Amino acid sequence: ADEWRTVEYYAIQLAGAGSLITVGGTGTLDQTWVKAEQWTTFSRDMSDAGLVALQAAKEHSKDGLLKAGDLLVDSCQACHDAFKPTVPTEGIMHQPDYDYLYHLFERK
Secondary structure, eight states, rough: OOOOOOOHHHHHHHHHHHHHTTTTOOSTTTTHTTTSHHHHHHHHHHHHHHHHHHHHHHHHHHHHHHHHHHHHHHHHHHHHHHHHHSSSSSSSSSOOOGGGGGGGOOOO
16 A cells, blocks of 8 residues: 555656646756647656556556556657657656565566
């Protein structure tokens, strides 16, 4: 139950982050990127993946969580390929709680 609550917590953050990145930050190109239609599409896809993960957490569905993970990877990788290809999309920073959830993503 605690694991799924943590997944739910991260899913909510992820769903909200998609909208948040449409505002742009202080990066040199941020204000240019947020005006691109493709940026909006990728950010919406990121939020949608978060909502799929949230539903999976509520249902305790590993299959749903795997689907959300695939959607998220596709969205993030495509966005990085289009806007920031030299920046990795994995392994930059994780909260301490994150690593104990990896078993939920194991494919059968």
